[in-house]
Amino acid sequence: MSQETVQPKWRVDKLEVFITEEQLRQRVAELGAQISRDYEGQDLLLVAVLKGSVVFLADLMRYITIPHSVDFMATSSYGAATESSGIVRILKDLDMPITGRNVLIVEDIVDTGHTLSYLRRLLLEREPASLRIVTLLDKRERREVDVPLDYVGFEIPNAFVVGYGLDFAELYRNLPYIAIPKEGFFDDDD
Ligand code: IMP
Numbered sequence: 001m002s003q004e005t006v007q008p009k010w011r012v013d014k015l016e017v018f019i020t021e022e023q024l025r026q027r028v029a030e031l032g033a034q035i036s037r038d039y040e041g042q043d044l045l046l047v048a049v050l051k052g053s054v055v056f057l058a059d060l061m062r063y064i065t066i067p068h069s070v071d072f073m074a075t076s077s078y079g080a081a082t083e084s085s086g087i088v089r090i091l092k093d094l095d096m097p098i099t100g101r102n103v104l105i106v107e108d109i110v111d112t113g114h115t116l117s118y119l120r121r122l123l124l125e126r127e128p129a130s131l132r133i134v135t136l137l138d139k140r141e142r143r144e145v146d147v148p149l150d151y152v153g154f155e156i157p158n159a160f161v162v163g164y165g166l167d168f169a170e171l172y173r174n175l176p177y178i179a180i181p182k183e184g185f186f187d188d189d190d
């Protein structure tokens with residue numbers, strides 16, 4: 001470990017549960033059932049955006065009862081900041097071609113919409129048979145670019161959230177619920 005590495009404190013005591021584990025389980029099950037019905041008898045490829053989407057993907061795919069495959073992409077994140085720069089960079093591309101396939105992008109959260117809007121255009125150039133989007137969370141009032149969302153888990157207000165895959169400075173992805181920071185969460189270490 002480098003001495004310069006500043007690891008923020010684990011402040012789970014300064015978090016408030018916003019969407020419970022049970023609410024997530026129920027809604028993800030509904031989305032899985034709906035997707036299974038909509039793609040019945042068809043080819044389906046889930047494309048998850050690393051890293052925030054992995055927890056959602058892992059749960060969602062177990063509620064999708066039809067045959068499907070998964071692939072991953074990675075885009076640049078905000079780092080430790082909580083605001084989108086509007087600049088998107090591909091850090092890892094898909095392993096497989098998607099031409100002629102039914103692609104369903106799996107996202108954790110749509111905020112400004114820049115990430116998905118860019119990704120969507122990029123994947124459409126490869127001429128999939130269809131391209132849809134499922135997002136667990138939709139922060140609609142923050143939208144700067146319009147992106148068509150086909151499946152939405154929960155619409156949430158304009159607040160920074162962590163848990164269930166979503167991080168702050170790479171922490172809290174493992175929380176089984178979605179949480180909102182309380183006073184003091186972002187304070188410098190004392
Ligand atoms: P957008 O490009 O502004 O829509 O940002 C999308 C990405 O920013 C998401 O896939 C997340 O990785 C990240 N993000 C946006 N809002 C939050 C949040 O409230 N908590 C954690 N990550 C977030």
Ligand code: MG
Pocket residue numbers: 049050051052053107108109
């Ligand atoms: Mg993401």
